[in-house]
Amino acid sequence: MFSIWFNTFLISALLFPAWAVSSEFNDDDDLATFRPDLRPPIFSVTTHKHDITPGYWFTTPYDNLYGAHGGDRYETCQVGPHIYDNDGNLVWSGACLDKNRPVVDLKVFSKEDGSSFISFLLAADNHQEDKRGVGWILDNTYTLNKTVYWRKEDEPGNFNMHEFNIVDGGKSALVIISEFRSTDISALPRKSGEGLIFNNGFRELDVETGDVKFEWMALDHIPITRSKAPMPVKFGEKNSGSWDYIHMNSVDKNAKGDYLISGRHICAIYKISAKDGHIIWQLGGYGSSFKLDKFDFCFQHDARLRYESEDESIAIVSFLNNAADKTDQTEKHSSALLVKLNMTSMVATLINEWDRPDHGITRKRGNVQFLDESNHTFVCWSENSYVSEYTPDGKMVLEARFNSDRFGTYRTYKFNFTGRPTEPPALKAYTYGSHRDTKTVHYVSWNGATEVASWSFYGKQDHATSSPWTFIGSTNKTGFETRFIADGYMRYVMVEGVAKDGERLGNSTVERTTIPPLLVSSSTHASNHIPIKNSTENSASQPQSMILKLRISSLIHEVRTWLTAFVVACGLCVLILLAGFIYYCCLRRRLHMYQPCEDGYSSVEGQERGEMGSPVGDMKSRESLYESTGLLSGENEDDHHPQGEVKS
Numbered sequence: 001m002f003s004i005w006f007n008t009f010l011i012s013a014l015l016f017p018a019w020a021v022s023s024e025f026n027d028d029d030d031l032a033t034f035r036p037d038l039r040p041p042i043f044s045v046t047t048h049k050h051d052i053t054p055g056y057w058f059t060t061p062y063d064n065l066y067g068a069h070g071g072d073r074y075e076t077c078q079v080g081p082h083i084y085d086n087d088g089n090l091v092w093s094g095a096c097l098d099k100n101r102p103v104v105d106l107k108v109f110s111k112e113d114g115s116s117f118i119s120f121l122l123a124a125d126n127h128q129e130d131k132r133g134v135g136w137i138l139d140n141t142y143t144l145n146k147t148v149y150w151r152k153e154d155e156p157g158n159f160n161m162h163e164f165n166i167v168d169g170g171k172s173a174l175v176i177i178s179e180f181r182s183t184d185i186s187a188l189p190r191k192s193g194e195g196l197i198f199n200n201g202f203r204e205l206d207v208e209t210g211d212v213k214f215e216w217m218a219l220d221h222i223p224i225t226r227s228k229a230p231m232p233v234k235f236g237e238k239n240s241g242s243w244d245y246i247h248m249n250s251v252d253k254n255a256k257g258d259y260l261i262s263g264r265h266i267c268a269i270y271k272i273s274a275k276d277g278h279i280i281w282q283l284g285g286y287g288s289s290f291k292l293d294k295f296d297f298c299f300q301h302d303a304r305l306r307y308e309s310e311d312e313s314i315a316i317v318s319f320l321n322n323a324a325d326k327t328d329q330t331e332k333h334s335s336a337l338l339v340k341l342n343m344t345s346m347v348a349t350l351i352n353e354w355d356r357p358d359h360g361i362t363r364k365r366g367n368v369q370f371l372d373e374s375n376h377t378f379v380c381w382s383e384n385s386y387v388s389e390y391t392p393d394g395k396m397v398l399e400a401r402f403n404s405d406r407f408g409t410y411r412t413y414k415f416n417f418t419g420r421p422t423e424p425p426a427l428k429a430y431t432y433g434s435h436r437d438t439k440t441v442h443y444v445s446w447n448g449a450t451e452v453a454s455w456s457f458y459g460k461q462d463h464a465t466s467s468p469w470t471f472i473g474s475t476n477k478t479g480f481e482t483r484f485i486a487d488g489y490m491r492y493v494m495v496e497g498v499a500k501d502g503e504r505l506g507n508s509t510v511e512r513t514t515i516p517p518l519l520v521s522s523s524t525h526a527s528n529h530i531p532i533k534n535s536t537e538n539s540a541s542q543p544q545s546m547i548l549k550l551r552i553s554s555l556i557h558e559v560r561t562w563l564t565a566f567v568v569a570c571g572l573c574v575l576i577l578l579a580g581f582i583y584y585c586c587l588r589r590r591l592h593m594y595q596p597c598e599d600g601y602s603s604v605e606g607q608e609r610g611e612m613g614s615p616v617g618d619m620k621s622r623e624s625l626y627e628s629t630g631l632l633s634g635e636n637e638d639d640h641h642p643q644g645e646v647k648s
Contacts, residue, residue: 030404031078032090034481035426035445039078040095041385041402043088049397052389053374055414056091056450057084057400058118059385061407062102065123065161079407081106081120083417083448088400090480092419092448094142098122103136104161108415111170116140116417121164121175133159135173137166137207141422142448148173149210160200161410162249172213173205174251174259179217185236187225195236197224200248202261216259216277218246222266226286228298229265230327249365250302262303262319269303269317283317283341283348290341290348297321297337298330302367302411306338315341316351320366320379334362336379356381357388357399367411380412387412420505421448425455427508429493431515438488440513444495445481446506452477453500459490463510469494489513 031039041061062079077095080103085091106120117137124133135148150159160176167174178200185195201217227245234240247265254260257274268285272278281289284297299322307316318338323331336354354377356362365382376397377390385408386401425446433439444455454476458469472493475484496507 030402030406032480034443037077037096038090038093038447039076040082040090040093041078041404041407043084043385043400044403045086045088045398045400047398049391049395051374051391052086052397053371053376053378053414055086055371055373055416057086057387057412057414058082058106058108058417059084059380059387059409059412060103060106060120061385061402061409063406063408065102065104065410081118083419086398087479091450092142092421094138104410105164106411107413108417109166109170117145117166117170118142118417119164119166119173121159121161123161124158133161135159135164135175137170140418141420143422146207148175148205148207160248163202163251165251165253166207167204167253171207172253173207174253175203175205176248176251177201177203177215180242181219183219183224185224187223188231191236193236195240196242198242198244200246200263202248202251202259204253214259214274216272218248218263221272221277221279222246222263222270226266226268228267228285229325250304252304254305254308256308260303260305260317262300264299264301264322264325267298267300269300269319271305271315281341281343283339290346293347293349295337295339295348295350295353296330298323299325299328299363301365304368306370313343315343317341318368318370320362320368322362322364322366324361324363326363329361333359334366334381336368336377352377352394354379354388354390354394357396358386365408365410367413369413371414373416378414380409382410383408385409385412389414417450419448419450421446423447424506425449425495425497425508427493427495427511429511429513431489431513440486440489440493442484442486442493442495443481444484444508446497449497449505451499451503451505452497454498455482455484456496456498457484457486457493458496459493459513461491463492463512474498489515 028039030042032042033039059082060080061082077093077100079100080093080095080097082090082094083092102123103120104123106118108116108118110116117139119135119137121135122133132150134150136144137146137148139145148164158178160178163174163176165174166172178198181197181199182194183197185191185193197219199217199219201215203212203216204214205211206213224243224245227243229243229245229247231243232241235243245265246263248261249264250260250262252260258280259272259274261270261272263270263285266285268288269283271280271282273280283290284292284300297319301320301322303317303319305315306318308314316338318336321331321335321337323329323334334356338351338353340349340351342349354368356379360381362381362383367380369378369380370376371378371389375392377392378387379390380387384401384405386399388399389397391397425444427442427444429440429442431438431440442457446452454474456474457472459472460467460469470490472486472490473484475482477497490513492510492512494508494510497505499505
């Protein structure tokens with residue numbers, strides 16, 4: 001019985017590390033596992049119709065925009081700028097560009113010459129040289145082209161994470177700025193004196209020089225009485241905290257140079273004059289310039305000017321009506337709105353509305369985008385990077401979201417983009433089977449390449465540069481990582497990416513094929529050259545058993561090692577138990593050789609049963625002793641043995 005319990009304890013102890021890990025960390029099936037250096041979130045995609053606009057999703061998964069950064073600690077890349085295709089396949093991960101640093105507002109813009117660039121804002125981070133945040137601009141090779149810094153070193157504040165909008169063909173960047181300002185609050189009910197306001201504004205920065213072209217601050221133009229945000233407890237008193245009265249979350253610019261801003265906590269959208277900063281009009285909130293015809297909105301995001309007539313009598317704006325914040329809710333669900341503004345009648349009319357597909361609430365963040373190629377509407381509902389696409393008549397053609405509930409995104413956009421990375425394709429090859437039946441599995445990916453239609457594989461036995469390459473086979477590109485299986489074995493392999501029109505886009509470095517220990521022990525060494533049979537088999541045509549064979553043969557050596565260690569440990573335990581049992585038996589025999597008697601100890605050897613010192617005789621002696629003391633009658637022992645008195 002003891003050995004059973006001991007073995008149970010041993011097995012539990014061996015399994016404890018795995019149990020402890022599983023209890024501390026969640027299952028990571030929601031993350032992709034193709035390359036060890038990339039662990040991006042996986043999208044779950046539902047297609048409702050087939051006329052989906054071509055393009056790529058630009059999203060920025062994060063777990064905490066304001067959390068402490070890991071510094072130099074290695075972390076598998078999974079947050080930061082990412083690009084996915086319409087099937088939810090990863091196209092590019094830029095998470096490793098700056099050690100998993102959270103970013104926002106990843107999108108594409110074009111310069112006057114038609115060249116495309118990617119822009120995004122890296123969050124403020126005390127572990128980085130640019131502690132106040134920095135804007136990055138990459139070219140289509142994913143190479144850093146320009147950085148936009150906070151230029152005024154002597155003033156407090158950081159880049160606000162809500163906006164990094166490149167305008168005027170890449171010449172200017174619109175950013176939101178923040179400050180704390182002590183302000184007269186006597187206009188508020190039951191308030192007097194001054195209170196600390198968390199004030200927002202925006203700047204237009206010159207991308208090349210970082211110089212400020214235009215600056216505007218809300219407190220200079222919008223009264224604090226317009227805010228719908230709850231004030232801090234005992235606001236205005238000492239150490240009561242600051243009040244985020246406006247919470248700006250977007251800024252845009254029209255063709256004439258005027259600006260459009262969104263004030264979430266005022267539930268209003270403003271048009272700002274570029275000449276002197278005065279408010280031209282206000283849509284929504286207290287003091288709205290327009291009458292809202294049969295609709296309302298609040299806590300909105302991403303206000304954009306979509307159209308404006310030449311005489312500015314008609315304007316069309318879009319925005320996400322979140323209809324909720326952390327504590328309040330004004331509608332049953334969030335929606336995207338397209339609104340027409342008539343400057344003559346001063347009436348705002350709802351043109352179209354796209355409800356959140358799951359009828360849920362987006363309490364913060366999100367954006368609305370109109371796709372020029374198809375006139376479709378693309379909406380990001382923020383949490384889990386939930387996105388949906390609609391036709392002009394309002395029919396939903398696609399919806400998708402992360403499988404993971406631990407990641408969100410601020411905005412997600414859709415753009416056409418051609419990526420030609422400077423880094424080469426990544427290739428790994430593994431051989432499995434036996435010396436009579438050998439197969440090689442190739443895994444290839446090219447982070448950021450958008451033009452690859454197929455892969456061509458080559459191999460050779462000699463690493464010498466002059467050695468000719470043998471064509472192994474080719475297969476169509478499938479997802480981020482493509483798997484290709486060929487008969488036979490080549491010591492060195494290489495892969496080349498090929499475009500749809502046959503253009504050769506680039507090739508990987510030369511990689512040596514990995515041979516599992518089991519195959520090596522079967523005399524299939526690198527010196528035993530096995531010729532490759534040209535094969536166009538790809539992963540779609542291969543049975544899953546082949547993949548299982550590869551995994552088993554790759555892990556068999558480690559399994560044998562662990563099994564050997566386990567058997568040795570069990571053997572040692574058995575030896576310890578056997579030694580303990582022998583010691584116990586010897587000790588018991590030694591104790592039975594001598595038993596107590598009236599005159600001391602007497603050997604039990606040679607005595608007959610029933611004599612003094614034998615088990616029976618000893619039992620009888622005890623019974624007579626108990627009867628004489630009254631213990632068998634149930635009397636209290638203390639009644640017959642007063643303290644200090646011993647009876648025989």
